[in-house]
Amino acid sequence: MPKIKTNRGAAKRFRKTGTGKIRRNKAYTSHILTKKTTKNKRNLRQGTLVDKSDAKNINKLIPYL
DSSP: OOOOOOOHHHHHHEEEOTTSOEEEOOSSOSSOOTTSOHHHHHHHHSOEEOOHHHHHHHHHHOTTO
């Protein structure tokens, strides 16, 4: 059985926690920050977990991470 290639784009965006859940960064942080409140920008800095419905597909993209 050949090895599965890791999707390099997904490998840069997601990482696994110790329990096997998938962490991601939040979107909307790169530009047009002037109209966003300070509180909103501060909350966007914190990562969050991927939803359970998406986790199965992402696990296929990053099998060895």
